[in-house]
Amino acid sequence: MEELIHFDKELLLWFNGSDSLVMDSVIMTLTTATTWIPMYLALFYVVLKSNSTVRDILLVLAGAAACVLLAGTIDDTIVKPLVARWRPGRDPEIGMLVDTVDGYRGGNYGFFSAHAANTFSIAIFMSLLMRQRLLTIFLVGWSLLNCYTRLYLGVHYPGDITVGLIWGGLVGFGVYKGYCHFARPAVYTRPLCDIPIAVFCLTLLFAVVKALFQLL
Numbered sequence: 001m002e003e004l005i006h007f008d009k010e011l012l013l014w015f016n017g018s019d020s021l022v023m024d025s026v027i028m029t030l031t032t033a034t035t036w037i038p039m040y041l042a043l044f045y046v047v048l049k050s051n052s053t054v055r056d057i058l059l060v061l062a063g064a065a066a067c068v069l070l071a072g073t074i075d076d077t078i079v080k081p082l083v084a085r086w087r088p089g090r091d092p093e094i095g096m097l098v099d100t101v102d103g104y105r106g107g108n109y110g111f112f113s114a115h116a117a118n119t120f121s122i123a124i125f126m127s128l129l130m131r132q133r134l135l136t137i138f139l140v141g142w143s144l145l146n147c148y149t150r151l152y153l154g155v156h157y158p159g160d161i162t163v164g165l166i167w168g169g170l171v172g173f174g175v176y177k178g179y180c181h182f183a184r185p186a187v188y189t190r191p192l193c194d195i196p197i198a199v200f201c202l203t204l205l206f207a208v209v210k211a212l213f214q215l216l
Contacts, residue, residue, distance in 0.1 A: 008159045009094050015151035015158070016088070017099025023152075024101045025211035030204075031115070031149035039142070039203060042196040043126060050130075050186045060129065063179040067125050071117035071171040075164070085111035088154045098154035106155035113156045116164025117171070119143035124172025129179070130188035138197045143168075 018024070029035055047060045089098045089105035098105075123139035130136075147165065150156040156164075 004159075008157045009088070009091075011158045012088050012151060012154065012156075013094065013097060015148070016154045017101075017152065021215060022208075022211045025214050026207045027149045027152045028101055028104070029207040029210055030145060031153060035203060035207070036142075039196055039199045042199040046130070046188060046192045046195060049192055050188045052186075056183055056186060059179060059183045063125055063129075063175050064122060066175045066178075067121035067168075067171055068118055070175070071121035071168045072114040075112060075114045075117055075167070079112060080107075080109040080114075083111045084109050085157075085160070088157055101153055104153060104155070106153075110156045110160050111163070112167065113147065113150055113160045113164035115150050115156070116143070116147045116161045117168035119146045120165050120168030121172035121175070124169050125176050125179075128173070128176040130193055132188060132190060132193040134190075135193040135197060138200055142200060 044061075047057060051057045051060065086092070086095075087106050087108065087110035089095055089100055090108055091098075120140075120143040123136075123143040127136040127139050143165075147156075147161045150161060151158065
């Protein structure tokens with residue numbers, strides 16, 4: 001176990017930080033939850049246009065809320081305080097070696113990653129719901145991108161991320177199975193499902209442009 005923990009710390013230092021101010025700004029933008037509100041709204045629009053009744057729409061929203069509650073809220077309120085594993089930037093052993101951006105170190109404890117659990121649970125739930133291969137690729141990529149930002153910023157170890165992804169995947173799959181017991185299947189078409197993909201790409205562009213303007 002000690003060797004595994006040591007490897008986890010060494011791997012984190014490999015992912016952590018860079019010498020680029022532009023990259024620092026891009027990562028800080030992408031790791032912020034409010035940055036992704038347009039994509040959440042785009043997904044909601046697809047759900048709204050693809051379901052014919054208010055009941056069906058509310059069931060999807062309830063499923064998404066259950067993903068966040070089971071994946072992230074349980075983690076933040078129960079698991080992190082119980083396990084009490086220091087975040088890398090607050091770890092007495094390697095804290096001084098962690099490259100931070102604007103002094104950001106996160107809270108005290110980091111096991112496991114709520115970013116990983118939340119985003120992956122939503123990605124899995126929505127992918128199973130909409131059954132569009134390209135959208136699935138982008139949603140999983142969105143979750144993994146969020147995970148990378150946490151490693152870059154030095155606020156989670158790779159082990160935190162891995163466990164968060166596993167838990168998030170189980171939650172997303174479980175919530176979808178529960179949703180199927182109550183909802184009538186809807187048909188999600190490719191043109192509608194391309195909208196969140198476009199918003200995802202525009203969000204990446206926004207983060208880059210914002211970073212470049214900050215250097216002017």
